[in-house]
Amino acid sequence: MQHDIAYDTAAGSQSITRAIGRVISPIAFLPADAAEFFTPVNTNKNWLSGEGKRLFDLAIALPLLIVLAPLLAAIALAVRLETKGPALFRQTRSGMCGRPFKIFKFRTMTVQEDGASVVQAREADPRVTRLGAFLRRYSLDELPQLLNVILGDMSLVGPRPHAMAHDDFYQSRISEYRHRFAAKPGMTGWAQVNGLRGPTPALEQMTSRVSHDVFYVRRASFSFDLKVLLSTPIEIIRPRNAV
Structure with missing residues (x-):
């Protein structure tokens, strides 16, 4: 009888795991190590969710935030002087395992959309301010996300x-x-350093971006992260598809 109960429990657990693996929507309540449910997982899972990547992030993000503090303050002041509204824009986004979090950006638009309807920025978007267009072109609006990295x-x-x-x-x-x-x-990714940034008016454009994201998820490592980081400044200098 005990053997039957144990078998049923194990079978039930496997069924639940398979069911979770088939779920399309992000699952906000999963624990941090639940990335394995979103197969195919990285062959080096310890880097994706381990202490090494976290220490690597902090070792770069903390000094960078300190060094860039005067620039961040100047941008924040310029944003406030150009148009009415806060310097920082916060929006709910999905993190690892679908956990929602508030992302920080410099405000580049005259609207602050967050909710069931969010319209992508497009070429010559009238919502984008003059300063905002410059910040977006060179990804300077993304710099406050150093705080998101430090927060984890x-x-x-x-x-x-x-x-x-x-x-x-x-x-x-x-x-x-x-x-x-x-x-x-x-803050940056394999898709972005391959020119896949900006608006995605056609489904094929987002599909290509997602394919690059999944390529990273499968192969993430210290050397891969370093390659992406070293490639990012080059991509910023020659902004492709940035609006």
Whole structure:
């Protein structure tokens, strides 16, 4: 009888695990080590969710935040002087295993969308301020995300987080989309250094970006992160598709 109960429990546990693995939507209540449910997982899982990547992030993000503090203060002041509203923009996004978090950015628009309807920025978008266009072109609006990295919501390298409304839209249309949640979202990523940034008016554009994200999730390592970080300044200098 005990053997039957143990067998039923094990079988039930396996069924639950398989069911979770088939879920498309991000699962906000999963523990930090639940990235394995979002198969295919990285062959070096210890880097994706381990202490090494966290220490690597802090070793770079903390000094960088200190060094860039005068620049961040100057940008914040310029944003406040150009248009009414806060210098920082916060929006809910999905993190590792689908956990929601508030992302920090310099405000570049005259609107602050966050919720069920978020419209992507597009070429010559009238919502983007003059200063905002410059900040977005050279990704300076993303610098406050160093705080997200220090807080542990993000990593320096990983899939770029999207607005939750966009997650809902794309995860039902791109089969690989959920695999992005096996890693912390990043300030930069493999897709971005390959020119896959900016608006995605066609589904094929987002599909290509997601394929690069999944490629990273499968192969993330110290050397891969270093390669992406060293490639990022080059991509910023020659901004492709940035709006």
